[in-house]
Amino acid sequence: MSTSGQTWLEDLSLEECLRLLGEQSVGRIVVVPDVDESPVVVPVNYRLIETSGLRWVAVRTRPGNVIDRAPMNVAFEIDCVNLLEHEGWSVLVRGMLHHVDPDAADFRERFDPEPWLVAERDSWRVIEPFAITGRRLHAAASEWAFSISTRTAKSAPLTGSGR
Amino acid sequence: MDTKPNVEVLTREECLELLATRPVGRVGVMTELHPVIFPVNYVLDGDAIVFRTGGGSALEHAADQPVAFEVDDIDVENKSGWSVHVWGKASEIGSGNTLAFRSRVYELPLHPWASGEQTHWLRITPVAIDGRKVTRSNRNDEVV
Numbered sequence: 432m433s434t435s436g437q438t439w440l441e442d443l444s445l446e447e448c449l450r451l452l453g454e455q456s457v458g459r460i461v462v463v464p465d466v467d468e469s470p471v472v473v474p475v476n477y478r479l480i481e482t483s484g485l486r487w488v489a490v491r492t493r494p495g496n497v498i499d500r501a502p503m504n505v506a507f508e509i510d511c512v513n514l515l516e517h518e519g520w521s522v523l524v525r526g527m528l529h530h531v532d533p534d535a536a537d538f539r540e541r542f543d544p545e546p547w548l549v550a551e552r553d554s555w556r557v558i559e560p561f562a563i564t565g566r567r568l569h570a571a572a573s574e575w576a577f578s579i580s581t582r583t584a585k586s587a588p589l590t591g592s593g594r
Numbered sequence: 595m596d597t598k599p600n601v602e603v604l605t606r607e608e609c610l611e612l613l614a615t616r617p618v619g620r621v622g623v624m625t626e627l628h629p630v631i632f633p634v635n636y637v638l639d640g641d642a643i644v645f646r647t648g649g650g651s652a653l654e655h656a657a658d659q660p661v662a663f664e665v666d667d668i669d670v671e672n673k674s675g676w677s678v679h680v681w682g683k684a685s686e687i688g689s690g691n692t693l694a695f696r697s698r699v700y701e702l703p704l705h706p707w708a709s710g711e712q713t714h715w716l717r718i719t720p721v722a723i724d725g726r727k728v729t730r731s732n733r734n735d736e737v738v
Binding site: 437438440456457459461462463467468469470471472474504505506507508510512514517518519521523525547548568570571 | 599601617618620622623624627628629630631632633660661662663664666668670673674675677679681682707708709710721728
């Protein structure tokens with residue numbers, strides 16, 4: 432593709448990841464139903480909960496479905512891509528999936544992730560994160576801006592790319 | 595607004611059509627102890643998914659593993675959208691493939707947005723593909 436510049440991969444701070452998690456309402460949960468089985472990725476409505484020093488990602492699912500039956504180890508992802516600029520970011524939450532009683536501590540009133548498909552979403556779950564990481568891909572400088580310098584100044588990568 | 599969601603199960607053909615419309619999907623894979631999921635640029639090769647990754651990345655775990663691939667387009671404002679799911683085994687393109695096969699795959703219009711050493715080419719051969727679409731019907735629209 433473009434030879435005019437390097438893209439730039441930025442690691443996001445925890446604060447930035449939490450801010451992005453707080454802004455969005457749809458993410459994707461990935462579970463592995465059983466050893467040697469294929470992972471399953473499902474888009475879900477979620478809600479970031481920050482209370483009493485705890486951070487959880489709350490989701491509601493259908494009793495007996497693949498998320499409800501999943502082992503505790505899960506991952507959750509949100510992202511946003513800019514198709515025009517070829518930029519974007521993603522946040523990955525790795526954590527443990529727990530049952531939660533929606534009728535305890537006003538959970539239902541305070542933290543409902545409000546699924547779009549609400550029918551039968553009666554299994555309330557939270558992901559207790561042990562790692563929250565994120566990356567933002569910054570686009571290369573646009574072709575025209577550096578079209579003169581690419582041939583003459585070979586030594587001008589703006590930043591090192593990730594990896 | 596008084597709308598209710600309609601969930602439509604997509605056919606394999608519809609799923610493949612939708613897969614061809616997006617440049618970014620997400621690969622879910624099991625690492626030693628934990629699943630992870632990352633966005634990738636991809637391209638379709640027939641009904642297979644081809645993407646590239648750098649050495650040392652978590653997606654290296656995808657080689658020879660069962661993986662899940664997901665693409666969606668979600669309209670948060672209208673609470674609607676679609677998602678397509680592909681399951682299959684990921685294999686790395688390399689010396690195990692014929693030269694003709696490799697040449698063909700390397701010619702695919704796959705352009706990762708991230709620069710850098712995306713030296714590993716992975717291809718997911720689908721075992722299963724499914725998808726669904728959520729649309730909203732405004733009850734007032736029923737009067738045409």
